[in-house]
Amino acid sequence: MSLRIGVIGVGRIGRQHAQVVADQPAVGTLVLADADPALAAAAAAELGAAACPLDEVFGAVDGVVIATPTSTHAGLLVRAAEAGLPAFCEKPIALDVATTRAVIDAIDAAGAPVQIGFQRRFDAGYAAIRAAVAAGELGEVRRAHLLTCDPAPPPAQFVPTSGGIFKDCGIHDVDALRWVTGREVVEVMAWGANRGAAFFGAAGDADEAAALLRLDDGTLATLQLSRYNGAGYDVRLEVAGTRGTRVAGLDNHSALVSTEPGVAFPGGAPHPGFYPRFRAAYTAELAAFVRVAAGQIASPAPPAEALAALYVCEALARSRAEQRPVRVADVR
Ligand SMILES: NC(=O)c1ccc[n+]([C@@H]2O[C@H](COP(=O)([O-])OP(=O)(O)OC[C@H]3O[C@@H](n4cnc5c(N)ncnc54)[C@H](O)[C@@H]3O)[C@@H](O)[C@H]2O)c1
Structure with missing residues (x-):
């Protein structure tokens, strides 16, 4: 298996997550995107990955890791769901209950699994x-x-x-x-x-x-x-x-x-x-997400748990x- 995984947001935690994803044997292609393209390009050069404009990520991968600021999670999760992509998203899904519920409805309608970053x-x-x-x-x-x-x-x-x-x-x-x-x-x-x-x-x-x-x-x-x-x-x-x-x-x-x-x-x-x-826990949760994206296991931290x-x-x-x-x- 050779999965293509995108990491969106390569700041404090996203850069670390990108390294862990790059180290997963099942991942053949790592694509990085960030609102700051220079940051994505620098991280891509360091990790031997490809930098990609944000709008193109969803069509270029088999799963996405969302590590952007919390206020952007909802929109990016909906875009991943609409593209039918398994997604890992840092906590929380959104800052309010109504938005979180709407995102979960979109995820449920699309059917692709989502794992929240409860490491x-x-x-x-x-x-x-x-x-x-x-x-x-x-x-x-x-x-x-x-x-x-x-x-x-x-x-x-x-x-x-x-x-x-x-x-x-x-x-x-x-x-x-x-x-x-x-x-x-x-x-x-x-x-x-x-x-x-x-x-x-x-x-x-x-x-x-x-x-x-x-x-x-x-x-x-x-x-x-x-x-x-x-x-x-x-x-x-x-x-x-x-x-x-x-x-x-x-x-x-x-x-x-x-x-x-x-x-x-x-x-x-x-x-x-x-x-x-939590280095070992972050590593294990992303290794689990790669298995989620490959269809091998169910999400170990589903969005309904984040809503609760x-x-x-x-x-x-x-x-x-x-x-x-x-x-x-x-x-x-
Ligand atoms: N699980 C944990 O222990 C843990 C720890 C730290 C942070 N977090 C979560 O991770 C998320 C990111 O936190 P951080 O501290 O890494 O933030 P950060 O500000 O250091 O990094 C965010 C990155 O996302 C980029 N970005 C912003 N908006 C974007 C967009 N719309 N599309 C693409 N890229 C965008 C920024 O340019 C930046 O590089 C937050 O939701 C935070 O709650 C979780």
Whole structure:
């Protein structure tokens, strides 16, 4: 098999995704497109790929990877669907529920598979918690604690189009919580703070956030998000049940310092950012997408899952804005 895969958007994450796609044995042709043609040409030269005008990509490939800013995902996903192409798209599909639903309708009507970039589903630690929960090793799950803490904020121009801290960062935690526990979030209460650069507040966004989430079986979860975690990149999930607790993201590179005498763990340097921390997961999710595009497997992160996570993030954002608990059913 020799697939032709296009990568649209070769910025921060798209350039990395393009490298992973180039490394897949089943991919014979890699085509790169970007709103900035010079960026596509430079990446193509480095990867031995072909640069292509955006309008021509959809007719030149067997599948597309969409890694453009969030505000452009909806339009590009619809174009891929209309071309009958399997698509991998970075999260989220869109910043609002109505647009996300319309995109999913177009995808369903076209019938080509779509995989959303929830790479934590491919992380060994997160997957092990899911397996432990499913096997009953934790007993009855009662609590979860989730963190996504970036060491430094994204570029100022990224923030107004990001959808805000809950839809941009927290959507990974919400997807992981649903995927690992197999439960739905029914109610949330969220808070946000502006402690960093003024561009967060100017965009109506927060740079620190915390939330409580109640699941449909009574499990209580806490969520913390930060754009300014001085200790380094810290992404973890802790799930506790009546028989045990499991933690993902607690490795030798965790951005933590124990104050207990004689405890040297974790001793390694913190992960510097999202890509090094999740390199294996990003690689595995794109390897899976190549198999999706080849018709070998169903999408491991279908768009309906992204919509379910978006409902929760919408509820979180509304709760923060209105300073009241919000039921997820009220935003569906
Ligand atoms: N899964 C993750 O862990 C993760 C991490 C980072 C970013 N993301 C997501 O990836 C997406 C991209 O983020 P980024 O940080 O790489 O952004 P970026 O701004 O660094 O890169 C985006 C690229 O897309 C290009 N572009 C913009 N509009 C375009 C269009 N209409 N058509 C073609 N190219 C276009 C830009 O020129 C740029 O090169 C966002 O949706 C973000 O939420 C996901």
